[in-house]
Amino acid sequence: MSLEEQEPLLSRSVSPTDSNKTLLSGDESNTTVGEGTTRSIEDDVLPETPTVGRTITWPSAYILVISRVIGSGIFATPGVIVKGVGSVGLSLLLWVIGAIIAACGLAVGLEYGCMLPRSGGEKVYLEFTYRKPRFLASTMVATQAVLLGFTASNCIVFAQYTLYAFDIEATDFLRKSLAVGLLTAITIVHGCFRTTGIRIQNFLGWIKVALVVFMIFAGLFAVAFRSQGEDGGKSHFPTRSDLWKDTDWSWGIISSSLFKVFYSFAGLNNVNNVLNEVRNPVRTLKSVSITALVTACIVYLLINVAYFTVVPLEEVKNSGELIAALFFERCFGPRVGKTFLPLAVALSGAGNVMARLNQEVARQGFLPFSKLLASSRPFNAPLGGLIVHYIPSLLVIALPPSSEVYSFILEVEGYPGQVFALATSAGLLWLRYKRPDLKRPFKAWSVAVILRVILSLALLAAPFFPPKDGQKKGGIWYATYAFVGISVIIFGLLYWYVWIRLIPGWKGYRLEEETSILDDGTTVSTLVHVTT
Template sequence: MPRTPQHEDEGEHQALLRSIPPSLSSSVKSPGLSSDSDDESLGEVEVLRAIESDVLQETATYGRNLNWWSAYILIMSRVIGSGIFATPGSIAKSVGSVGLTLLLWVVGAIISACGLAITMEYGCMLPRSGGEKVYLEFTYRHPRFLASTLVAFQAVVLGFTASNCIVFGEYVLFALDIEPTAFSQKALAVGLLTVITIIHGCFLKTGIFIQNALGSVKIALCVFMGFTGLYVVVFRPNTASGAPPNTEIFAWDNLWKDSNWSWGILSTALFKVFYSYAGLDNVNNVLNEVKNPVRTLKTVGPAALFSACLLYLLVNVAYFVIVPIEELKESRELVAALFFEKVFGQGFGKTVLPLAIAISGAGNVMVVTYALARVNQEIARQGFLPYASILASSRPFNAPLGGLLVHYIPSLLVIALPPPGDVYTFILDVEGYPGQFFALASSVGVLLLRYRRPDLKRPFKAWIPAVLLRIALCLALITAPFFPPEGWQGDVDFFYATYAIVGIGILVFAVLYWYIWTVALPRWRGYTLEEKVEILPDGTSITKLVHITPL
C-alpha cells in the first residue's frame, strides 16, 4: 500500500522516538499522534511537557496547514524585504567596483549558509514550533528557567514588527502622490498591522493563502527585474532613457576597477548584505504546522537560500547594466527607482516601484507576524506569560489569536509612539542587537549537544567549520558597536554604542528578573517552583508554574 503523508509523519515520529532515553520514552506522548495509533508500539502514554519530549514531533491543534511551497514562501517573504531595492547603490559606492559588489553578495550567501546549517540541525533534531526558544531551553537547562526567561523577554519585549509597516505606509503615499505626514504614515502602518493580525487570528487558511500570494508576487517582481536586465543586454531595445546597455562594465579590467579592499569598508558592506539574507530560519518557528517537517526542513532552507542569492545577483546585474555606474553609486536608497525610470520612464517607475516595495513590505509583515505569534504561543504554553490558558489557546477561531495579540501590542507602540527619524532607527537597532547573543548561544549549543548527547538522532548535521565561522561572526557583530566609527568626534547626540548598551541592559534586566522570580522570592517565602501540565479544552497542553510549600 502506498505511503500517505500521515504514514510519513508517523515514520519520522518513530525515528525520533528512538532517540529518547528509555527512562523517558514511556512517559512522553506527542500530541500530534492519537492514542489509538495504528502502531501499537506507542501504547498509552501520559502527556508530559518535559524538555526531553522536544525531540518528538508535535502537531498544532489547528493542524499542519503548511506544505512545501507555503514553507518556502514563509522564508522567502521574510528574506526578501526592501533591502534589494535600496542597498545595492550604497554597497557599490563603498566597495568601489562591480566585481567586488557581486562577490560580496555571494560571500554573504555562503556565510548565511553557516547559520542556516545550525538551525537545520536543531530543527531536524527538535522538530517543534518555537525556534530558538526550543533549542536554547533544550541545550541550556541550568540554571533552571534562565534560558526560558531570556527568550521570553527577547520575544515579547523586542519581538515587534515595525520597520516594514512604516515602509508600507511611506511607499503607498508616494505611489498615490499624497503629501506624506507623520500621522498618515503611522496610520497606514497601524492599519496594515491591524488587518494582518485580524486575518491571521480569525481566518487562518485565508491568511496563509494571502501571504503565499504576496510572496509569489515579490519573487515574480525580482525575477522580472533580473530578466529585464538580461533582455536589454541580449536584444538591446530602446529604453525610455535612450541610453544603450552598459555591458562593457563586465569586461575583466572594468569589473574590478576602483575596488576598495579595506576590511573596515568590506565589513560594513557585508553587514548590509547579511541583513538582506536574514530570516532563513523563519520556518523553524512554525514546525508544528509544517507537513513532513524534518523532510521539508532539509530541502526548503537551502532552496530558499539558493533562490535568494540567484535573485539578488540577477537584480544587481540588471542595475549595473541599465543604470550608469556613477549614477548608481550616488543613488543611495533610490537605485530601484532609477532602474525603473531608465527602462520604463518616469511615470511608470514612480507608480509601479513604490507599489512593488509596499507589497514587499506587506508580505514581510505577514510572514513575520505569522511566525512570531507561534513563538509567543509557545512561550505562553511554557508558563512564562500571564493568562497562559487564554494566550496559549487556539480558541475561538482555531488560530493563535493570543500569540498575535502579544505581538500586536509592542509593535503598535513602536509604530505609534516614537517620532520619525533617528529615534525610530535607534529602536530598530536595539531590537536586533540582543539577537546576536542568542545566535551565538545556539551556535555554541550545537557543539555542546554533539559532546553531551551523541545519542540524539540528527537527520541533518552542520559542518563543524561552518559552526565555528558562525560563532566568529556572532562575536564580531557583538563587539563591532564598541569600536568608534571613522571620524567620530564625540560631539553627537548619541554615543555610537548606545543601542548595544541598551540591548545588553535589557538582557541584564531579564537576568535580574529571573533571579528574583526563581531564586530570591522562593528562598524568602519558603516555596519551590514546580511545573504542572494542564490540557485546555481545545486540546492544547500547557505548563503552569505553581508554588509548592514543604510541609
Template sequence: MATDVLEDRPLLERSPSFTGSSKTLNDSDEESYGSIAHGTTRTIEDDVLPETSTLGRTISWPSAYIIVISRVIGSGIFATPGVIVKSVGSVGLSLSLWVLGAIIAACSLAVTLEYGCMLPRSGGEKVYLEFTYRKPRFLASTLVAVQAVLLGFTASNCIIFAQYSLFAFDIEATDFRRKSLAVGLLTAITIVHGCFLRTGIWIQNVLGWIKVGLVIFMVLAGLFVVAFRERNTDGTKSHFPTGDQLWEDTNWDWGIIATSLFKVFYSYAGLGNINNVLNEVKNPIRTLKSVSITSLATACILYLLVNIAYFTVVPLEEIRQSKELIAALFFEKSFGPSWGKTVLPLAVALSGAGNVMVVTFALARLNQEIARQGFLPFSNILASTEPFNAPMGALIVHYIPSLLVIALPPSNEVYSFILEVEGYPGTIFALALSIGLLYLRQKRPDLKRPFRAWKIAPVFRIILSLALLAAPFFPPKEKPTGGIWYATYAVVGVSIILSGVVYWYVWTVLIPKWKGYRLEEETSVLADGTSVTTLIHVPK
C-alpha cells in the same frame, strides 16, 4: 553542510522522561504525532518528541516554501542596497558583503537545520536554547521570551510598505502619513491572521509568489534595459563600474562593515522561519530540509543578480542618495514615470505586506510557545486558539511592540536602526546556538540527527559572531555628525539581554528566596486541546 547517514528520524532511542513505547518514529508516523504530544509531559526532555498543533498539520511543501521565501525576500533587497553602498563607499565591497552574507547564511542555516531535525517542534530558537542550556534553570527560556516580546516586531516592512505606497501615488511622505499607513497595515494583518486563519494563509501564499516573480522580473528588466536602451552620455549602456572604479572610495572601517553586514543578514533572515511552526507542517523533517535549502539557493542567486541590476541601470551617485527607495529609482529609470513610478513600486509595497504577513504568522506561533510554558502573564489566554481557531492572544503580544516601534521613533531614521537593533541580540543568540551545537555533539551523541552540519559551519559562525559583537565598540575614523550615535544599536541590544537576566534573577531567585518557595511546572490542557505549563509556587 551534509546530511547524516542516519535515517530520517529525530528521536532518542529511548527518552528517559517518556513512559510510553520506546519505538523510534519517523515522518511516516504523522498520524501518531498528535497522540504522542498529548500523552507526554512538557518537560525539557520531551522536546525531542514530535508534537502536533491543535490546528493540525495543514502546511504543505508549497506553503512551507512561501512561509520561508516570503520571509526572506522582504524589504531588504528593495531597500538596503542603497544604504549599504553609501556606507561602504564602493560597489566592489558592497557586492562582496552580499556574497559573504550568503556564506554566513549557509552556515547559520546548517546549524538551524541540525537543531530543527533533532528537535522537530514549533518554537525554533526557543526550543533549541532551552534544550541546550538547562542551567541556570529558566534563564534561556526567559531570555528568549524577553527577546521575542521586545524585538519580535515587523515594523521595518510596515514602514517600507508605507514609503513605497506614498511614492507610487506621488504623495508627500510626511512622518504622520508613513506611520499611519504602517500601523493600518499591521492592524489589518493582525485581524486577518487572528480571525480568518485559512484566508490569511492563502493571501500570504499569493503575495509570496508575486514577490518571487517581482524579483525575477527586476533581474530580467536590468538585462533588457542594458540591451535595448540608448547609450548614456559617456557612450556606455551600463553604469556598472569597471576596473579600479569597482573599488573606488571603499571604506574599510570594521564598524561600518559590521553594521552593513547586519543589514545583509536582515535580507537573509527567515531561512529558519519554518522552524517556528513545525507542529503544523506535513512531513516536518523532510520538508524542513528541502524547503530551507531551496530557499537559500533562491535568495542567494536572486539577491546577487538584483544588486548587479541596480548598479547597471542607476548611476552610483543616485544610488547613494536613494536611501530605502532604490527599487523605486530602478523602476523609474527602467520604465519611465508611469509604470516605473506607480505600478511597480506598488508591487514592492505588496511585497513588504506579504513579508509582514509571514513574519506575523510565524512569530505569533513563537509567542504562543512562550505562553504555553508559562513565561508570559495570562498564559492560558495567550496560548489559546479560541475563539477563531487561531492564536489571537499571541498575535496581540506581537502587535503591541510592533505598534510602538512604528509610532515612537522618527520614521526617517527608524528603518536602519531597527535592522541593527534586531541584528545585535540575534547575533548573541546565534553565538549561543553555535556553541551549543558543538556541546551537544559531545555530551549527547545519543540524539538522532537526520541532518548534520559540517563542523566548519558552527566554528565559522562563532568566530564571526564574536567579531560582529565587538565591532560597535571600535569607533569609526570619521565620526558621523547628527543622527543616532553609531553604537546605539549595540547598547540597546545588550540592555535588552541584561534586562532579561535581571528579570530572570528577580523572578526565579530573589523573590522565591525572599518569600520561601520554589517554582515548579504543572501541566494542563486547555478546552481547545492546547497543552500548557503553569508555574506554581511550592513552599520549601
C-alpha cells in the same frame, strides 16, 4: 542523569505511559502526540502535532520561508549599504559573505530542527541545551521575542513605497499612519481568519518571487535593448578601476552593513518556528530551507547588479530605502515605473510572515496571561501570540522619527541576534560531545559551526571599533544599536533574576511547571508557586 535519560532518546521502546506518543522514524513523521504529552524538555525530541493538525505542505512551507526571506530587505537595503561602505565592490562582497554566514547559521538550525522536531525554533533549542540556570534560556528568549520581535521595518517600507507610488509627500504622520494600518490589518487577518491569512500570504509570496525575477530581467533589458532618457541605455556599473573607489574598510561600518545583509537573509529557519504544523517535518525542513537559501543567494546578487547597472551610483547612495523605486522609474518611465511597480513592492512587504514564536513562549508560561495568549480560541488561530507581536511593532513605528528608524531597527534586531547565534552554535558543539545518543537526521559541517561561532564573536565586538567620523546618518552615535541590544540582554538577565531567584527567595517559594490542556486541546505549562 537517570537511567532512562541515558538511553538513546529516539530509539526507546514505547512504555505504557507513553501509549499516546509516536516516536520519529526516519523522515516520515506525520505523527502525533496525544493527551499523554508533557512539556518536559526531554519530550522536545519527540514529534508533536498541534490542534490545527499538520496543514503545511511543501509548497506552503517554501512560500513560508521565501516570503519571509525576500521581504523589504532587497528592495530597501542595497542603497543604504553602499552608502555606508562607500563602494560597489565592497557592497557586493558583503552580500556574498552574508550568504556564507547565513548558510552556516542555516546548517545549525537544520541540525537542531531535525534533532528536536518541535515548533518554537531557538526557544526549544536553547531550553534543551542550556538547562541551568533553570528558566534562564526561556526567559531570555521571551524577553527577546517581546522587546525585539517586531515587523515594523516591512510596514515602514510599505508606507514609503505606497506614498512614493501616488506621489504624496511622505510626512512623518502619513508614513506612521500607513505603517500602523498595515500592521493592524495583518494582525486581524492572521489572528482571526487563519485560512484566509495563509492563502493571502501564499499569493503575495508568489507575487514577491515573480517581482524579483522580473526585476532581474528588467535590468538586463533596460541596459541591453532600451535607449531611454539622457543616459541612452548606458550601463552605470562601475569599471574595474572604480569598483573599489571610496571604500571604507572600518570594521564598525562593515559590521553594521552586514547586519542589514543578515536581515535580508532572515527567515531561512522560519519553518522551524511552526514545525508542529508541517507534513513530514524533517524531510520538508531540509529540502525547503536549502532550496530557499539557493534561491535567495542567486536573486540577491543579480538584483544588486541590476540596481548598479541601471541607477547611477550617486543616486543609489542618496536613495535611502527607495532604491527599487528609482530602478523601476529608470527602466519603465514615470508612469508604470513610478506607480504600478512600487505598489507591487509595497504589497510584497505586506506579505511578510507574522511570527508564531510568541505563542510558543506563552504556551510555556513565560509571559503574563499565558493561557490566554497560548490558546487558539476563538478563531482557531494564534491571535494571542500575534497580539504580543503587535505591541512592540506598534511602539517602534510610532515613537522614533520614521525617516531614521529603518536602518536602526535592522541593527538593533541584528546585534542581540548574534548573542543567540553564538549560544546555539556553541551549544550544538557541546551537545555533540555531551549527548551523542541523540538522533541527528542532518548534521552540519563542524567547520561551518565553528565559523559561525567566530563570526558571531567578531560581530559582537565590531561596534566598538569606531568609524572615521564616529557618527552615522542622522548624527546617531555609531555604537548606539549595540548598547540598545546589550540593554535588552541585561534586562532579560535582571528579569530572570528578580522573577526566578530574588522574589521566590524573599517570599519563601520556588517556581515549578504544571502542565495542563486548554479547552481547545493546546498543552500549556503554568508556573506555580511551591512553598519551600
